[in-house]
Amino acid sequence: MQPMNKRLLTVLSAFLAVSLLVAGCGTKDDKNGQETAKDGQAKVLPTDSKKVVAEYEGGKVTEGELNTxxxxxxxxxxxxxxxxxxxxAKKEIVKSYIxxxxVSERVNGKKYEKQAExxxxxxxxxxKQMPAEGKDKKKQDLESYLKEHGFTKEQLKDFLEKNNKVSxxxxxxxxxxDLKKQYNKSDDFYKIKLRHILISTQEDPEGKKKKRSDKDAKALAEKVKKELEDGKKFSELAKKYSDDPGSKEQGGEMEGTPDMWVPxxxxxxxxxxxxxxxxxIKSDYGYHLIQVTKREKQSFDKVKEQMMGEKVTELYQAFVKDEVKVTKLDIPGDKKKK
Structure with missing residues (x-):
């Protein structure tokens, strides 16, 4: 259920995902991981604390605001x-909140309040379309649903309005x-279907195969190529020789865009x-054999929103890095308070 501006959610997710990984936080369940409630939602954090956890030029953030x-x-x-x-992780999320x-203070206009509504x-x-939950199987109204998740309708409206302004x-x-110029210069928007066989030089994670030397891998790749040229089916040789688990069982067939693959x-x-x-084709993974079956560049109209989202994310991250100056940071549980 996502009523928010889809692009802005992408921006926030991209920024937070990168920031949290940089901060050394993973997705594994561990002692630092947020507890999960029985219904699959994260444990609701208390929002009544007035303790100041961060200060910046022009404002401050309380623990209650951060938890909301x-x-x-x-x-x-x-x-x-x-x-x-x-x-x-909370340090990075504080920066996003700030x-x-x-940004929202720099943007005027009633239309964003209307968009939030x-x-x-x-x-x-x-x-209303969600199936009823709980023993009594009664559908929840909006206010009750949001209260169970730790915030009010007005707080969500404020969040949505600010997010629309940021976007x-x-x-x-x-x-x-500029986007069109980037599009015209880039090869990343080609959609390519191909068949692929990888002869790996890396360690086998399951330990079923010995690591090949570069020389042996290249020799095997050349042998497989000759078999293909002699008329052997690509799908059969992919299942026999390929070390790429993502395409092997599909007979080597795969599809994607150039930005998804190694150079x-x-x-x-x-x-x-x-x-x-x-x-x-030599890469850090070993030697690849490919056979392109289809290649076409997607239209600008099809990729414009994706390009816009990536650019907005880039600008948002730069803003956080260059303009968010935190003068005080006191995150609960942090041993290195600033």
């Missing part, structure tokens, strides 16, 4: 809940002409003539 923000994030981004509880406060209505409609603020800084592989996927078997 965490409760909202945990509801809409449950896959990140396990990352949100450690002191190091960034939203700072529309999102709330959409959220409420989606809630608009950074989108206004993106020039569509050597991407270059070959873009340049190898359709249906031709490539020469062995």
């Amino acid at each position: 923000y965490l409760n909202i994030l945990a509801l809409f981004q449950p896959q990140m809940a396990a990352m949100m509880e450690s002191p190091e 960034a939203e406060q700072m 529309e999102s709330l209505k959409e959220f409420e409609e989606q809630l 608009a603020y950074f989108e206004d800084k993106v020039n569509e002409k 050597e592989f991407s270059k070959a996927a873009l340049k190898t003539p359709i249906k031709q078997i490539s020469d062995p």
